[in-house]
Amino acid sequence: MLENLLEVNNLSHAFIKANGEEIRIFRNLNFHVGQAEIVAIVGRSGAGKSTLFNLISGLLTPSAGKISLGARPDGRPGSIAYMLQKDLLLPWRTILENAVLGIELQRPVTDADRTRALAMLARYGLESVANAYPHSLSGGMKQRVALTRTLLSDPTVVLLDEPFSALDYETRLMLENDVISLTRTDRTSIILVTHDIDEAIAMSNRIVVLGGRPAKITREEHIVLSVEGDRDAVTARGAREFPVYHKEIWNALRASDVAHAGV
Numbered sequence: 001m002l003e004n005l006l007e008v009n010n011l012s013h014a015f016i017k018a019n020g021e022e023i024r025i026f027r028n029l030n031f032h033v034g035q036a037e038i039v040a041i042v043g044r045s046g047a048g049k050s051t052l053f054n055l056i057s058g059l060l061t062p063s064a065g066k067i068s069l070g071a072r073p074d075g076r077p078g079s080i081a082y083m084l085q086k087d088l089l090l091p092w093r094t095i096l097e098n099a100v101l102g103i104e105l106q107r108p109v110t111d112a113d114r115t116r117a118l119a120m121l122a123r124y125g126l127e128s129v130a131n132a133y134p135h136s137l138s139g140g141m142k143q144r145v146a147l148t149r150t151l152l153s154d155p156t157v158v159l160l161d162e163p164f165s166a167l168d169y170e171t172r173l174m175l176e177n178d179v180i181s182l183t184r185t186d187r188t189s190i191i192l193v194t195h196d197i198d199e200a201i202a203m204s205n206r207i208v209v210l211g212g213r214p215a216k217i218t219r220e221e222h223i224v225l226s227v228e229g230d231r232d233a234v235t236a237r238g239a240r241e242f243p244v245y246h247k248e249i250w251n252a253l254r255a256s257d258v259a260h261a262g263v
């Protein structure tokens with residue numbers, strides 16, 4: 001039995017360029033995520049964040065190392081869902097049909113699936129547009145449909161790669177709250193890649209800074225914020241510790257130059 005919901009042990013990965021040159025992205029990287037934990041990964045462009053997600057989700061096979069996914073409380077295997085920055089909704093399918101697409105790729109969609117999809121769309125204020133097409137929805141609404149589609153497959157770990165970067169500030173805060181609530185209601189674990197330090201601090205329990213080549217974790221920060229009541233995307237930003245974490249993560253990012261560090 002795994003201690004954590006997801007464990008990455010001694011992960012190594014390299015790309016081979018067309019000229020035969022090897023680019024070592026990771027060498028013996030160790031990383032874990034606990035149940036209902038939100039871990040943010042920040043790092044400069046090219047640090048290897050998307051590559052790490054592609055390895056965790058199985059889109060890429062690592063050169064060496066092990067990625068282990070813990071079981072659900074009832075013993076069934078856990079599963080990973082990956083949500084990208086772009087909503088990738090199919091324009092010719094209704095919102096409901098888009099929402100159940102992830103299930104449809106695995107098995108035939110049942111009436112129970114559609115009922116569950118409608119309930120989840122309602123949870124995100126999208127019930128009235130279930131039969132509409134994506135073009136009639138705002139960017140925030142489309143991203144919520146994408147989130148519904150991601151969650152309908154009942155994942156235990158959700159990978160979010162810059163999911164809210166294209167959205168306006170208010171919508172972004174609302175979606176950040178949706179994700180924070182998920183960890184409370186469904187005990188889902190979240191790994192979030194973001195370039196936005198504010199978002200990383202506001203949402204996560206832990207931030208890891210990825211830097212150097214091969215990339216390693218150059219800093220790890222547990223985020224503890226003093227807020228009244230349940231922490232959310234807005235109250236978190238008002239916590240007195242917020243600027244302190246901001247400065248620390250910013251300095252760690254500046255120090256972890258991909259081109260020069262850790263070579």
Ligand SMILES: Nc1ncnc2c1ncn2[C@@H]1O[C@H](COP(=O)(O)OP(=O)(O)OP(=O)(O)O)[C@@H](O)[C@H]1O
Pocket residue numbers: 015016017023025043044045046047048049050051052
């Ligand atoms: N298929 C590939 N073949 C060769 N090199 C690749 C491939 N995919 C990624 N790389 C290289 O690996 C490094 C890490 O890329 P990756 O996309 O994981 O970085 P990132 O941290 O997600 O960057 P960004 O923040 O800009 O999205 C980069 O130098 C990139 O050019």
